[in-house]
Amino acid sequence: MKELDPILHSQLRLAVMSILMNVDEADFVYLKEQTESTAGNLSVQLDKLSNAGYITVTKGFVGKKTRTTCQVTEQGRKAFEEYVEALKAYLNL
Amino acid sequence: MEEKKMTEKESLELITAMIQRTRERYVGDGNILLMWGYLTVIVTALVWIMLITTHNPAWNWLWFAIGIVGGIATPIMSKKSDLKNGVKSYSDKITSQIWTTVGLASVVATLFCFGFALKGFNPWGMMFVIPLIIVPMAEIAQGIIVKEKSLIAGGAIGLCVGLFTFCCIVSNARLLINWFLPLFMFAFGCMMIIPGHIINRKAKMQR
Numbered sequence: 001m002k003e004l005d006p007i008l009h010s011q012l013r014l015a016v017m018s019i020l021m022n023v024d025e026a027d028f029v030y031l032k033e034q035t036e037s038t039a040g041n042l043s044v045q046l047d048k049l050s051n052a053g054y055i056t057v058t059k060g061f062v063g064k065k066t067r068t069t070c071q072v073t074e075q076g077r078k079a080f081e082e083y084v085e086a087l088k089a090y091l092n093l
Numbered sequence: 094m095e096e097k098k099m100t101e102k103e104s105l106e107l108i109t110a111m112i113q114r115t116r117e118r119y120v121g122d123g124n125i126l127l128m129w130g131y132l133t134v135i136v137t138a139l140v141w142i143m144l145i146t147t148h149n150p151a152w153n154w155l156w157f158a159i160g161i162v163g164g165i166a167t168p169i170m171s172k173k174s175d176l177k178n179g180v181k182s183y184s185d186k187i188t189s190q191i192w193t194t195v196g197l198a199s200v201v202a203t204l205f206c207f208g209f210a211l212k213g214f215n216p217w218g219m220m221f222v223i224p225l226i227i228v229p230m231a232e233i234a235q236g237i238i239v240k241e242k243s244l245i246a247g248g249a250i251g252l253c254v255g256l257f258t259f260c261c262i263v264s265n266a267r268l269l270i271n272w273f274l275p276l277f278m279f280a281f282g283c284m285m286i287i288p289g290h291i292i293n294r295k296a297k298m299q300r
Contacts, residue, residue: 004101011099011107018111024186030179034114062176084108090101 130285
């Protein structure tokens, strides 16, 4: 049986990817609220997903405040789909 | 939420829960619709009053205030709305692209009208057909995408008025200001103002 992707098989990273798979883009504040995570932890997990090439993180400015937006990449989309298929196989669905 | 390992079952449950949360976001806001609706109705009323009282056709230049004010205000309001929501869904993206296409079509139609006017024709009736055919079709499409019946119904009323206007123009029936401009305002009330208020009320109830 295919091994579950270790990048995705983690609670917060999987939650972020599940959200991003369903929207075009989401900002840091929205992800923090939806995943009920701390800013520090979320930031670390976003970096891991970004380094794996699963998401793109764009930092911009709105007035004087920074705004970080995230989007899933084609590679991330493929990895997520494969992860869900692997889950189904493990669970005999 | 902690960064911890999960069982396969927990993973699937988490994915389902997150998908559910992204679907629970409110229907959006109707402020852009309201802005276009009130702007069009106010400018139309102003043109109507000025034409009746002064009989000076130069007041028709006021129509361009709709495109200029709306064209400037829309991207500002849209950006503000995106920032407030923190998320842009695929339906947001599609509807945004539909309205951008409508905007570009309106600009191109205006340029054509200017071109024909310079050649001595009177193409300005076309400028009523654009907002009463292309806009309602875009609105119906948006209503179908976001599953909002008021947009579909409002768009359908606008489209009926648009097709009637088109028939009048093709048949050389005159669009007299005393009945056509009130009809134009009625169409925009149904297309923009009523759905805008309905959407805002729904958004308020969901918060």
